[in-house]
Amino acid sequence: MTVKERITAFIKSQRISNSEFCKTIGVSNAFISSMRKSLQPDKIESIALHYPQLNINWMLTGEGFMLKSQSE
Numbered sequence: 001m002t003v004k005e006r007i008t009a010f011i012k013s014q015r016i017s018n019s020e021f022c023k024t025i026g027v028s029n030a031f032i033s034s035m036r037k038s039l040q041p042d043k044i045e046s047i048a049l050h051y052p053q054l055n056i057n058w059m060l061t062g063e064g065f066m067l068k069s070q071s072e
Helices: 003-013 018-025 041-050 056-061
Strands: none
Touching (some): 003 018, 003 056, 018 041, 041 056
């Protein structure tokens, strides 16, 4: 699973739209569809700030659980 696929899975699990996610983190609606292999540090920081329940390590590597509460 790629970073893009993991972000998409997180968005679906939170029952929000891609456009709502993009607006919240301050990127264009095309952000997810145009994603390549990795994310810029400022985007990672914005995602972590706005979605504190998301396990950033899981998002980037696929290791562990999607949500922080699942690992506690």
